[in-house]
Amino acid sequence: MLPGATADREDAAYVVVGAPLDVSTSFQPGTRFGPDRVRQFARTFEDYDHRTDESFSALGVHDAGDVHAWDDTAEYLDYLRGTVTDVVWDDAVPLLVGGEHTVSVAGVRAVEPDVFVALDAHLDLREEYDGNPLSHSTVTRHALDTAEEAYVVGARSGSEAEWERAREADVTVVEPDEVGSWSPSFDGEVYLSVDVDAADPAFAPGTGTPEPGGLSSRAMRRLVRDIAPAASAFDIVEVNDRDDGQAAVLGAKLLREFVFAHADSA
Amino acid sequence: MLPGATADREDAAYVVVGAPLDVSTSFQPGTRFGPDRVRQFARTFEDYDHRTDESFSALGVHDAGDVHAWDDTAEYLDYLRGTVTDVVWDDAVPLLVGGEHTVSVAGVRAVEPDVFVALDAHLDLREEYDGNPLSHSTVTRHALDTAEEAYVVGARSGSEAEWERAREADVTVVEPDEVGSWSPSFDGEVYLSVDVDAADPAFAPGTGTPEPGGLSSRAMRRLVRDIAPAASAFDIVEVNDRDDGQAAVLGAKLLREFVFAHADSA
Amino acid sequence: MLPGATADREDAAYVVVGAPLDVSTSFQPGTRFGPDRVRQFARTFEDYDHRTDESFSALGVHDAGDVHAWDDTAEYLDYLRGTVTDVVWDDAVPLLVGGEHTVSVAGVRAVEPDVFVALDAHLDLREEYDGNPLSHSTVTRHALDTAEEAYVVGARSGSEAEWERAREADVTVVEPDEVGSWSPSFDGEVYLSVDVDAADPAFAPGTGTPEPGGLSSRAMRRLVRDIAPAASAFDIVEVNDRDDGQAAVLGAKLLREFVFAHADSA
Amino acid sequence: MLPGATADREDAAYVVVGAPLDVSTSFQPGTRFGPDRVRQFARTFEDYDHRTDESFSALGVHDAGDVHAWDDTAEYLDYLRGTVTDVVWDDAVPLLVGGEHTVSVAGVRAVEPDVFVALDAHLDLREEYDGNPLSHSTVTRHALDTAEEAYVVGARSGSEAEWERAREADVTVVEPDEVGSWSPSFDGEVYLSVDVDAADPAFAPGTGTPEPGGLSSRAMRRLVRDIAPAASAFDIVEVNDRDDGQAAVLGAKLLREFVFAHADSA
Amino acid sequence: MLPGATADREDAAYVVVGAPLDVSTSFQPGTRFGPDRVRQFARTFEDYDHRTDESFSALGVHDAGDVHAWDDTAEYLDYLRGTVTDVVWDDAVPLLVGGEHTVSVAGVRAVEPDVFVALDAHLDLREEYDGNPLSHSTVTRHALDTAEEAYVVGARSGSEAEWERAREADVTVVEPDEVGSWSPSFDGEVYLSVDVDAADPAFAPGTGTPEPGGLSSRAMRRLVRDIAPAASAFDIVEVNDRDDGQAAVLGAKLLREFVFAHADSA
Amino acid sequence: MLPGATADREDAAYVVVGAPLDVSTSFQPGTRFGPDRVRQFARTFEDYDHRTDESFSALGVHDAGDVHAWDDTAEYLDYLRGTVTDVVWDDAVPLLVGGEHTVSVAGVRAVEPDVFVALDAHLDLREEYDGNPLSHSTVTRHALDTAEEAYVVGARSGSEAEWERAREADVTVVEPDEVGSWSPSFDGEVYLSVDVDAADPAFAPGTGTPEPGGLSSRAMRRLVRDIAPAASAFDIVEVNDRDDGQAAVLGAKLLREFVFAHADSA
Ligand SMILES: [Mn+2]
Ligand SMILES: [Mn+2]
Ligand SMILES: [Mn+2]
Ligand SMILES: [Mn+2]
Ligand SMILES: [Mn+2]
Ligand SMILES: [Mn+2]
Numbered sequence A, B, C, D, E, F: 001m002l003p004g005a006t007a008d009r010e011d012a013a014y015v016v017v018g019a020p021l022d023v024s025t026s027f028q029p030g031t032r033f034g035p036d037r038v039r040q041f042a043r044t045f046e047d048y049d050h051r052t053d054e055s056f057s058a059l060g061v062h063d064a065g066d067v068h069a070w071d072d073t074a075e076y077l078d079y080l081r082g083t084v085t086d087v088v089w090d091d092a093v094p095l096l097v098g099g100e101h102t103v104s105v106a107g108v109r110a111v112e113p114d115v116f117v118a119l120d121a122h123l124d125l126r127e128e129y130d131g132n133p134l135s136h137s138t139v140t141r142h143a144l145d146t147a148e149e150a151y152v153v154g155a156r157s158g159s160e161a162e163w164e165r166a167r168e169a170d171v172t173v174v175e176p177d178e179v180g181s182w183s184p185s186f187d188g189e190v191y192l193s194v195d196v197d198a199a200d201p202a203f204a205p206g207t208g209t210p211e212p213g214g215l216s217s218r219a220m221r222r223l224v225r226d227i228a229p230a231a232s233a234f235d236i237v238e239v240n241d242r243d244d245g246q247a248a249v250l251g252a253k254l255l256r257e258f259v260f261a262h263a264d265s266a
């Protein structure tokens, strides 16, 4: 259980759902251990948050455990969407913990946000990857089937076709060098998806497709704080177990930061 | 390139084919790095083999590199079968380096052996796993679509249905405690498939589904030596990069042992 | 949750209790991650066991989670004893997962066995270690406050005073070279405690005080099988996270082996 | 021996004392290997320092080895205080190398500074942790029994009670975002304690309670340089062996930076 | 093969040469695995580069494999120089992948640049190290036998004699704090040598002599981009396998960045 | 310091000399950390040995620290021979801790034994390797310049020329399968050299050239026990830091076993 996620399901304002999908990772696999790692490294944190003057355990977070993953991604996403939809119908905010980025597709389909905001090194605007239309690198594309707009913050990698797609009106890319001067502001409800590889590999080596030239942990945190008030759902994805905890401890911190900032703005 | 695999493709008596499939691993992923690891740890070996008085580089081994893997296992196996079939048609012995055990299905379909012999901790006699009929745990079952008989040597794990299936006439199970007194002898041509998890996790920690109570490296080697003369194809599978080289160095050694013993008996 | 430990607490025949104590380890710490690791590496196993023709999930095992550990060992053992006592009063067999070996003291006090059997590289017969009477190296000594007799199987290390103590009538030492020819037989009810360091470091590198010259995984398994029928409690201790899973996968296997053998003899 | 710490004890201006205490770490243990790791990774450095135009080996540093740690923290701190007091009485500057942060309590008691300055992610102002009044998270509190004032620089984590305590007049907190614009200046003699977790986990993953959002190695270095002239004692704590050397190499660098800056200002 | 390095040797505009020399590393060895690691972690990258609107595979890069290294550094450098000279004579740009920094001596001798620019934590201006005139710490010194001038960017470590040598007119040192405001500009043709230890150990822990206080991945990338147009050769050195991929992924990224920026300026 | 090596140099019956040479390793480097690792993992052992009824600290072992290694192997061996010669002249038994196997050449030259006994996976009978006559793979050959006879126990690897050389009268090879039935007996004084790679990689993964099919820890121990009484010098070599301690803990154990058995026979 995520430390401090002590609320009952029925009373929960936030519901953690582990989604250890690990099928389409193109380079380094291991996201199936992401939910375990995030929960484990969350043990290092205080319950109390100074900035918001709140305790995590007082904010009504429930940990619903993991939705066991299997090889058929399409079926899995359907099932997972059901689980997230239940959370939404209970007026709780889903906190998805991946697993590969593909799990966000289930989250977005359940939440039906106006805006999809990803912190990600990659545009994830592919139509398919190696013939697979449900690869982690297609997430933003799928999100745009549901949402009106997408922002990809910290992006620095994509195919030529993806960058072309990104030039259309419904996509906004905020490259790492622009992040410092960017002030988030959105039209409508936001789904915030944090691919931990938005961070530089120094801050998150344990991820499937590390990409140097990324954000610091403090830049990531500021983004989460600033975006959380507009968001009605959150996920942290692409954490694996191939480092000494850096990716997991950052992922766990950002999940908590989301909850504190979101609750604080309510 | 595998050290010593210096023969040209057209002159080769043995052809190494890397098959880094890593889709259906149920516990610890990483077999996509198997061919790399096996080649890397093979650098530790002498070219010369004392027992057979032969040099590896003199035995006509060619390394054809890897067949790049993607998510669609059925398609991949078809493609890989084609590659192995080419080897067979050139009268060379295929040496497949996985990748998950599923790649043996392609090997068996290309080679069409009379007998499928697996060194494996697991029966791999499932019909499907989590709905996937091409999981690594179905390999022996698929092999029996082609071969008349199957032997699973070192087996100590399986579902109830698998053990039931194993009781039929076309399957012989040699459990670890029986290996010492077992003398291999087969009717017809053999496909020898070495799932590195037949070894105890002490000897091969870096594998997807480690199973204690397994074989020692010397028992594995003896089996490969004894079976090689009857075999017309070989694979070593389920090596990943999650240890300090134990699984890879054992896998590399067994591949070489196969070649020496096979060539020696020719 | 331990895979397959799906029974409800009230119906359980066996109850897993995690006891992540990690205070007195003299060399390499990390046993606090033992219960997590054992549960994680248990995911690699089939539910079904061929030898006993039983499924783990059908044997009534409940996982009660961990008893959170803190620095005051004496207090912790009291609290843990309470938890184990509840299990005993419910006529269930406790399966303690450490944590350092010291947690067995709580188990023994709750179970009050006639005989304490430890698989251990160390005699653990000290009166204190560095002034600490509740060090992991005092466990057998404490067990003898409750039990009539103690067996230490696989033992190869101890202080002069410990070996002297071991010569008394109530202690039987079975050294590694004698294990092969030893047939367990006891007077009364047995508490079986498996310190994973009884195994050779090849089979269990991730432990606090590794000691070469130990048992193989198959020897350990045979001992657990042979002793289980006489036992009314079991623990597996001293697994840490400082290896590539060898210690944890062995520990998980032995726990399951205990349950299968115990249930089979019932 | 710390490289370059070649002075004899009697002639030493600085005395390194290893204090491998590792009892109360609440998340990841391993600080017992801190002194070893710091000494090992110090081998990577040049003897000469360009900024101060000095050689480390010329500054009179003696390495007194480690004070072997045991479980009774209160007793250990008494003993360690004696060792540090001897250093102080010899007019040498103690350089304590932990071990968990608790060892600073011994240092402070021996040195009796006016001001306690900690670089730390955590306030360490607890009165006790899990009932333990000598936990690493109580260090600043204990320091204030001796010192008049405390500064916690880089702090970003604490319980509600700790942040409340931090609002009192004798505690100054410099949060990470304020560090850049902060100019150290103190009333009286300073004890400088560097908890390596003040750094972001990217720069020091190998520590007991990593906390994202921390300082860079260059910010840490600047702080040590600026504070050293006012200091009469130094420690570096909470380095463990659970990373690829990042924490140890940073810890070793900061210790050396302290000596160069301190000697330069003398 | 480096991903995307698909050009034939005769058509190549850039030629990758692996140089796994690993003899003189003074602290942590393992650079012999540098070329393997760089190639492996380059698999994580897109072929397409957004900034330059180019595809790596379209830029004419050939991977010539590794020049097998042995113990006699002088002989090896001669042989390696020959290989690089062939590249130069074919009007291609050599991209050397070390191996220890010493391999740059071969590169410089082959290329005969006007200016040697190293990104490096160390001056590498020694005349010898432990009696060895071909140590990695002598590279800049050797380069100055051929080149008119040397720049060492990111330098923060050197012996007293090295810093003295650095004060001469033909050497320019740009310390880490000055890098942000430094605009590269050179007289003549440049050989750009990237010792990955110029980066802070957070960004590149897997290197022989890590030195805290270094550059970020983004600062490194900016330098490579800015210097590439003036350069006619490139190397990336001192990457080893002792981390979780951070050093290798950064090294691979910088090599690619060099090619994109160089091609873009042509 | 090796735990229990508390004797003064002048009173010592045994003198530990660390020799962290790490130049010629052909596959995986890191033996420079061998002495550190062996000393560290020796902390896990009891002072007392039950079999011989002796305490290690009572046997007069002195730890002389390390002889700092550099790149010039010939010079280094000369220097090291001097150090070992001093030990011999003081009538103490040298216990060399490598470092690569090459350091045994210095030991043998100092001790001038009648018989050189190596436990080793490799014959080490080369005349040179890659042009280097002082490679680790030439040790037995060099030993035969001094000794009359050589035994290589556990050998399973060598070049054709080495196996040919091994057939001469002055070399006896005991292959792994023969070890069980072999009773050591020698003419004259023995130098016992333990290359940790004689063990199977399961028991010692952390070594430069692992070779499957090796000895167990218990077989190694029995050999050391049986040979020690005839020996006047001992070394343990080829331990590196690339595993989870298995090689180091085995090396440390065998060194102690040698001392106990040697002292016991005196
Ligand atoms: Mn993504
Ligand atoms: Mn991404
Ligand atoms: Mn299999
Ligand atoms: Mn298997
Ligand atoms: Mn024990
Ligand atoms: Mn024990």
Ligand SMILES: [Mn+2]
Pocket: D101, D120, D122, D124, D136, D137, D139, D195
């Ligand atoms: Mn602290």
Ligand SMILES: [Mn+2]
Pocket: D120, D121, D122, D195, D197, D198, D209, D238
């Ligand atoms: Mn702290």
Ligand SMILES: [Mn+2]
Pocket: E101, E120, E122, E124, E136, E137, E139, E195
């Ligand atoms: Mn350099």
Ligand SMILES: [Mn+2]
Pocket: E120, E121, E122, E195, E197, E198, E209, E238
């Ligand atoms: Mn450098």
Ligand SMILES: [Mn+2]
Pocket: F101, F120, F122, F124, F136, F137, F139, F195
């Ligand atoms: Mn050798």
Ligand SMILES: [Mn+2]
Pocket: F120, F121, F122, F195, F197, F198, F209, F238
């Ligand atoms: Mn050897």
